[in-house]
Amino acid sequence: MSGADYVDIYRKASLIRQTDRRFMDVIASGRIATPYYSPAGQELIPSAISVLLDQKDYIVTIYRGMHDQIAKGVPLKLLWAEIAGKVTGTCKGKGGAMHITHPASGVMVTTGIVGSGLPIANGLALASQIDRDGRVTVAYFGDGANNIGAFHEALNMASLWKLPVIFVCQNNRYGEHSAFSLTTAVERVSDRGAAYSMPAETVDGNDAEAMWRAAKVAIDRARSGGGPTLIEAMTFRFYGHVLGDDSHYMEEGELARAMEADPVARLRAILIERGYASAGQVEAIEAAIKAELDEAVEFALSSEYPSLDEINTDIYGMETAA
Amino acid sequence: MNSVEALNGALHEAMAADPSVIVLGEDVADGQGGGVVKVTQGLSTRFGDERVRSTPIAEQAIIGAAIGAAIAGKRPVAEIMLMNFTTVAMDMIVNHAAKLRFMSGGQTNVPLTIRTMTGVGFATGGQHADMLEAWFAHTAGLKVVAPSNPADAAGLLASCIFDDDPCIFIENLPTYWVQGAAPPANHRLPLGKANVAREGTDVTVVSYSRPVNDVLAVANKLAKDGISVEVVDLRTISPWDRETVLASTRKTGRLVIVHEAVRNFGVGAEIAATVQEELFGQLKAPVRRVAAHNAPVPFSKPLEAAFAPGQADIEAAIRNSLG
Numbered sequence: 001m002s003g004a005d006y007v008d009i010y011r012k013a014s015l016i017r018q019t020d021r022r023f024m025d026v027i028a029s030g031r032i033a034t035p036y037y038s039p040a041g042q043e044l045i046p047s048a049i050s051v052l053l054d055q056k057d058y059i060v061t062i063y064r065g066m067h068d069q070i071a072k073g074v075p076l077k078l079l080w081a082e083i084a085g086k087v088t089g090t091c092k093g094k095g096g097a098m099h100i101t102h103p104a105s106g107v108m109v110t111t112g113i114v115g116s117g118l119p120i121a122n123g124l125a126l127a128s129q130i131d132r133d134g135r136v137t138v139a140y141f142g143d144g145a146n147n148i149g150a151f152h153e154a155l156n157m158a159s160l161w162k163l164p165v166i167f168v169c170q171n172n173r174y175g176e177h178s179a180f181s182l183t184t185a186v187e188r189v190s191d192r193g194a195a196y197s198m199p200a201e202t203v204d205g206n207d208a209e210a211m212w213r214a215a216k217v218a219i220d221r222a223r224s225g226g227g228p229t230l231i232e233a234m235t236f237r238f239y240g241h242v243l244g245d246d247s248h249y250m251e252e253g254e255l256a257r258a259m260e261a262d263p264v265a266r267l268r269a270i271l272i273e274r275g276y277a278s279a280g281q282v283e284a285i286e287a288a289i290k291a292e293l294d295e296a297v298e299f300a301l302s303s304e305y306p307s308l309d310e311i312n313t314d315i316y317g318m319e320t321a322a
Numbered sequence: 323m324n325s326v327e328a329l330n331g332a333l334h335e336a337m338a339a340d341p342s343v344i345v346l347g348e349d350v351a352d353g354q355g356g357g358v359v360k361v362t363q364g365l366s367t368r369f370g371d372e373r374v375r376s377t378p379i380a381e382q383a384i385i386g387a388a389i390g391a392a393i394a395g396k397r398p399v400a401e402i403m404l405m406n407f408t409t410v411a412m413d414m415i416v417n418h419a420a421k422l423r424f425m426s427g428g429q430t431n432v433p434l435t436i437r438t439m440t441g442v443g444f445a446t447g448g449q450h451a452d453m454l455e456a457w458f459a460h461t462a463g464l465k466v467v468a469p470s471n472p473a474d475a476a477g478l479l480a481s482c483i484f485d486d487d488p489c490i491f492i493e494n495l496p497t498y499w500v501q502g503a504a505p506p507a508n509h510r511l512p513l514g515k516a517n518v519a520r521e522g523t524d525v526t527v528v529s530y531s532r533p534v535n536d537v538l539a540v541a542n543k544l545a546k547d548g549i550s551v552e553v554v555d556l557r558t559i560s561p562w563d564r565e566t567v568l569a570s571t572r573k574t575g576r577l578v579i580v581h582e583a584v585r586n587f588g589v590g591a592e593i594a595a596t597v598q599e600e601l602f603g604q605l606k607a608p609v610r611r612v613a614a615h616n617a618p619v620p621f622s623k624p625l626e627a628a629f630a631p632g633q634a635d636i637e638a639a640i641r642n643s644l645g
Contacts, residue, residue, distance in 0.1 A: 126396075
């Protein structure tokens with residue numbers, strides 16, 4: 001992994017972090033009303049993976065997926081406008097934060113149903129396999145999803161058919177308010193790969209280089225016809241399940257320790273320490289992001305809501321005779 | 323020609339016409355028999371194992387894979403062996419296939435056909451014979467289709483496959499081998515358009531799927547008594563052809579709705595309510611419904627025979643409507 005890769009990953013991670021903070025501010029100010037599932041703390045996972053993906057590669061993600069969408073390239077303005085429910089958003093304001101779709105960036109489905117993305121990711125990969133178009137599909141999900149049937153059905157089918165799909169579990173240690181150990185009979189989600197003869201590993205998702213290396217192996221395998229991979233990326237979420245959650249169910253000090261080991265701050269320090277970028281260059285990246293964000297927020301807040309006839313459009317594509 | 327042959331022919335034609343048509347489901351490939359009743363026979367041999375795939379018994383995986391492939395530009399025909407097993411994949415069908423077009427603001431769509439079989443009469447008991455069409459008709463974004471004869475089956479299936487929206491295509495297992503007219507080559511019937519299967523003046527009977535054949539038999543019998551029955555075969559349950567049903571009912575002033583599904587909260591309720599709203603002053607009699615008992619499908623032969631409506635029930639409802 002080169003210094004330039006480090007910088008690219010940091011640029012994405014920093015964009016996600018600043019966007020997340022701004023969302024929380026704008027929601028707190030009452031200018032946007034939405035349930036919000038902050039991905040703060042999990043930024044490095046999709047950032048490290050996405051620098052290895054092409055625009056044409058697909059991702060499927062979940063309601064806590066803003067970091068995945070930004071890392072894959074969804075334009076900030078469109079994302080903000082969608083979360084504000086405006087007609088200028090990715091989905092004309094009809095999807096919202098939990099249902100972002102933006103095929104031009106490869107973001108094909110964002111689902112609010114835990115575990116549902118995995119079987120659909122298989123289908124995207126199936127199309128690529130039939131067309132031999134070299135695309136890979138990444139399915140992002142949380143540790144809570146590893147106990148639902150869809151996870152198991154999807155892993156079995158992907159392995160059986162050698163689909164070019166990568167299952168990335170962002171294990172942030174809690175499914176809603178329940179600790180991983182309370183809900184999951186195995187030590188690691190990656191242990192479940194063995195049941196489906198699928199290569200699987202647990203990596204430190206807060207370590208950019210470890211994440212990048214694991215992703216590279218999986219992407220190379222998928223592109224070369226070697227089939228799927230299960231990656232369990234260990235991480236932590238900083239703001240509980242949904243914005244407003246006080247994390248009362250966490251063990252004493254757990255959150256504070258995780259925030260102290262903030263992966264974005266650590267990556268920033270590495271860039272400067274190792275000379276991949278100077279402090280001035282890092283600050284310039286951050287300032288450019290801030291300016292881009294200012295513009296996106298202004299765009300979202302000043303855009304129009306969809307007209308009411310949008311309720312009755314996009315239900316069917318082809319008119320029927322009736 | 324029977325419906326198995328008609329459906330098989332339609333699938334062959336669709337796959338030959340468009341390389342984006344793929345077929346997946348339990349036992350659909352020829353190595354596994356070409357489908358439990360051989361509707362998909364010959365497809366994998368002719369079009370290859372990439373496009374025709376036998377799957378694990380894993381309905382969420384089947385429909386999920388079909389949805390993903392559809393978003394990526396394929397036209398998947400996913401078979402769910404029996405309609406009761408669609409319940410295992412309801413999240414995929416209701417939360418995803420039906421809604422992705424709307425939730426994405428029209429950026430993605432799911433040109434998926436779900437073929438499924440069901441129907442009372444094979445002594446399969448409570449979990450293999452339900453008609454669940456009302457569940458799907460109640461979900462915006464799905465199209466629900468139920469043919470009553472082989473030629474319609476071929477024409478409607480082809481239209482579902484080449485439609486850009488997700489379609490639930492309901493085949494009636496006990497009528498698979500009933501002979502009917504053969505469809506013309508590359509037959510297509512418009513979705514959402516009912517068929518006036520028999521013209522009449524005294525009473526309108528609206529039905530779909532298997533019971534249409536019973537309704538036609540009853541109409542022929544009543545004609546000998548001077549009762550003129552107009553039979554409307556809905557063909558597409560959702561979106562349904564309100565105009566044809568309203569026009570026919572306006573003409574006759576009487577409506578009987580016949581379906582194999584249980585009566586409570588069924589398709590008949592929607593049609594009856596619409597007709598009451600639109601034609602209240604023009605009706606000569608209350609709208610009647612003929613439907614199955616509000617019970618699980620029973621096993622024991624006499625119970626099973628009494629569960630779903632038969633010709634005697636249909637005749638009684640028509641005579642009752644005529645007062």
